[in-house]
Amino acid sequence: MKIKKRIVGVVGVGHVGAHVAFNLGMMGIADEVRICDVKEQKVISEVQDLNDAVSYMPNHVIYVASDYAGLKDCDVIVNASGDISLLTKGNTRDLELANSVKQVADFVPKIMAGGFQGIFVNITNPCDVISNLIAETSGLPRQRVVGTGTLLDSSRLIHSISAQTGLDARGFTAFMLGEHGNAQFVAWSCVSFYGKPLADFSGDATFRFDKEDLQRRAIDGGWVTFRGKQCTEYGIASAGATLVRTILHDEKRIIPVSAPLRGEYGQQDIYCGVPAVIGADGVERVIEYKLPPEEAAEFARCCDTIRANIAKGNEILHKK
Numbered sequence: 112m113k114i115k116k117r118i119v120g121v122v123g124v125g126h127v128g129a130h131v132a133f134n135l136g137m138m139g140i141a142d143e144v145r146i147c148d149v150k151e152q153k154v155i156s157e158v159q160d161l162n163d164a165v166s167y168m169p170n171h172v173i174y175v176a177s178d179y180a181g182l183k184d185c186d187v188i189v190n191a192s193g194d195i196s197l198l199t200k201g202n203t204r205d206l207e208l209a210n211s212v213k214q215v216a217d218f219v220p221k222i223m224a225g226g227f228q229g230i231f232v233n234i235t236n237p238c239d240v241i242s243n244l245i246a247e248t249s250g251l252p253r254q255r256v257v258g259t260g261t262l263l264d265s266s267r268l269i270h271s272i273s274a275q276t277g278l279d280a281r282g283f284t285a286f287m288l289g290e291h292g293n294a295q296f297v298a299w300s301c302v303s304f305y306g307k308p309l310a311d312f313s314g315d316a317t318f319r320f321d322k323e324d325l326q327r328r329a330i331d332g333g334w335v336t337f338r339g340k341q342c343t344e345y346g347i348a349s350a351g352a353t354l355v356r357t358i359l360h361d362e363k364r365i366i367p368v369s370a371p372l373r374g375e376y377g378q379q380d381i382y383c384g385v386p387a388v389i390g391a392d393g394v395e396r397v398i399e400y401k402l403p404p405e406e407a408a409e410f411a412r413c414c415d416t417i418r419a420n421i422a423k424g425n426e427i428l429h430k431k
């Protein structure tokens with residue numbers, strides 16, 4: 112009997128990519144992980160270290176070094192390439208824009224030349240802009256490119272709501288909408304506790320949130336982590352690996368991701384953080400909520416920010 116192996120490629124094994132690769136094994140998600148990075152010795156060392164952990168993983172996993180061409184028959188490729196040191200100059204992921212667009216525009220065609228037909232999961236920042244660029248340069252159907260978007264930011268929000276209410280996250284719905292960046296916001300109108308809208312708890316102090324503070328903490332959480340480590344690892348690697356698992360297991364789970372919009376929320380031809388159904392075909396459906404005017408305006412502002420950065424990225428790429 113021939114059993115189909117679950118093969119995942121990871122491009123860029125810095126802080127994030129290495130942790131994603133580890134989680135893909137430790138969480139029992141992949142059978143084979145192909146590691147690709149421009150730093151040759153880093154790849155050799157990470158492959159050695161990861162294979163040293165295989166005996167303690169829930170199933171047998173093979174970690175191998177790969178070039179771009181060797182990723183052609185992966186089911187999923189995770190893009191975690193970049194240069195995190197660029198963020199030491201200020202609290203905005205836009206500082207990575209120029210480097211990220213150049214790297215991604217260079218290597219995606221090399222991967223596609225091998226005939227890759229799987230799904231790209233993008234982590235690299237600015238996440239929505241780079242997800243859009245991967246979709247454009249790969250020529251894959253847009254639903255087969257998905258960014259982690261506000262998945263990580265939403266887990267920061269969920270942690271704050273859990274801490275205040277004492278409730279486990281599985282009992283409530285809460286997420287960040289919009290840009291994976293400083294423009295994102297809490298979709299308070301969509302928060303519910305086992306189907307009961309937040310507004311129904313107005314008389315209960317446990318559910319009276321300092322909305323500005325929770326939103327600030329969800330947006331700034333990454334910078335708190337960055338300040339002492341000059342990177343973020345566990346949260347994003349758990350989010351990234353979970354997104355890969357959702358695809359490989361065809362879970363049809365609704366999670367917030369950077370998804371291509373085709374008229375939802377009044378937006379076209381853009382990747383932005385929204386709840387979506389994720390399965391074996393990638394982004395299978397965007398879930399659209401009817402937002403109140405102030406949240407709809409915030410969402411439009413996020414899209415303006417992303418569009419402006421896409422334009423800047425195109426300018427950088429087309430400058431001779």
Ligand SMILES: NC(=O)c1ccc[n+]([C@@H]2O[C@H](COP(=O)([O-])OP(=O)(O)OC[C@H]3O[C@@H](n4cnc5c(N)ncnc54)[C@H](O)[C@@H]3O)[C@@H](O)[C@H]2O)c1
Nearest residue numbers: 123124125126127148149192193194195214234235236347
């Ligand atoms: N979306 C999110 O929520 C989120 C969270 C954390 C980090 N990130 C982003 O993930 C990216 C990686 O972060 P990090 O901390 O691991 O950075 P890092 O600098 O530690 O590692 C980046 C790795 O990418 C490699 N690389 C660069 N260009 C490459 C190319 N063309 N091909 C293959 N490999 C290449 C580098 O050699 C390096 O090993 C950054 O863009 C960062 O901002 C996103």
